[in-house]
Amino acid sequence: MRLSTRGHYGLKAMYDLARHYGAGPIPLKNVAERQNISGHYLEQLIAVLRKGGLVKSVRGSQGGYVLARPPEEIRVGEIIRVLEGPIAPVECVSEIKSPGCDQADHCITRTVWEKVRDSIAMVMDSISLADMCREEERNRQNRE
Amino acid sequence: MRLSTRGHYGLKAMYDLARHYGAGPIPLKNVAERQNISGHYLEQLIAVLRKGGLVKSVRGSQGGYVLARPPEEIRVGEIIRVLEGPIAPVECVSEIKSPGCDQADHCITRTVWEKVRDSIAMVMDSISLADMCREEERNRQNRE
């Protein structure tokens, strides 16, 4: 029941972009350093996020990446789906078309996985990047 | 965000044993056939379940496997934990001792994964094998 580093690092990167939202394009190198992720590897992940419409890129010197929408409008669930595919504890309950196993109708374990899937989606879709920034802000104030 | 077949098949097998609970030891071959799982592979999984204290074995002819406790007292979460390890969308929020990453304290993505983890655990721990049998029974009656 593990996420790969794609989703893990990807959310970190998106959160980093959210924290700097409004400050123009952020070079990936900076994100990688702050979040302690291999730069080259992160390039691959951000390419997926770009193709998925979650970030926009600005090429050339002074370029970098910007969230495609304000942090308020990007939820964790979207990021994870773009990087890891549809949420599905087992294939036969994938959010996207499951080829469907033969016994789909009378398979009780299936209903268990549907419940798990829905609860994961519920949590991830209820948290936006802005929520994360606000929580960080609260934590920071509590530490003072 | 996928379970491996270990958890998937393991739950199927445990559910099969639950359905036949009270009828003496069930040979694994029967379970494998009914659930459409490779027998040899299932042997490996059931060995883990036995070491995890979830099933008891009876060797020799007329032998097989029996749930270690009544279906009412075995929850999906236990089965999954035995077969797949502690529930943890990412390592640093594992139910069992996380070695802890350096930035653990001020990592906001961490709190996201904690919420995901808890919601998965909540669902899995709220469903017992007996619940699954009852649901199957209801479905069967509705089909008639």
Next chain:
DNA sequence: TAAAAATCCGACCATTTTACTATGAAAAAA
């Protein structure tokens, strides 16, 4: 115009995990 700072792209690679298969020993009942 040239250099620097970025994104972009595709190939490669070592390791681990996955999902098995195969073989055979040991135990218990018939």
Next chain:
DNA sequence: TTTTTTCATAGTAAAATGGTCGGATTTTTA
């Protein structure tokens, strides 16, 4: 003593994971 079962260990092909490497392209800026 034959059959039926669990038990244990080893092997294995394919896929996924988590990267690295090298360089082309685009844009700004000196």
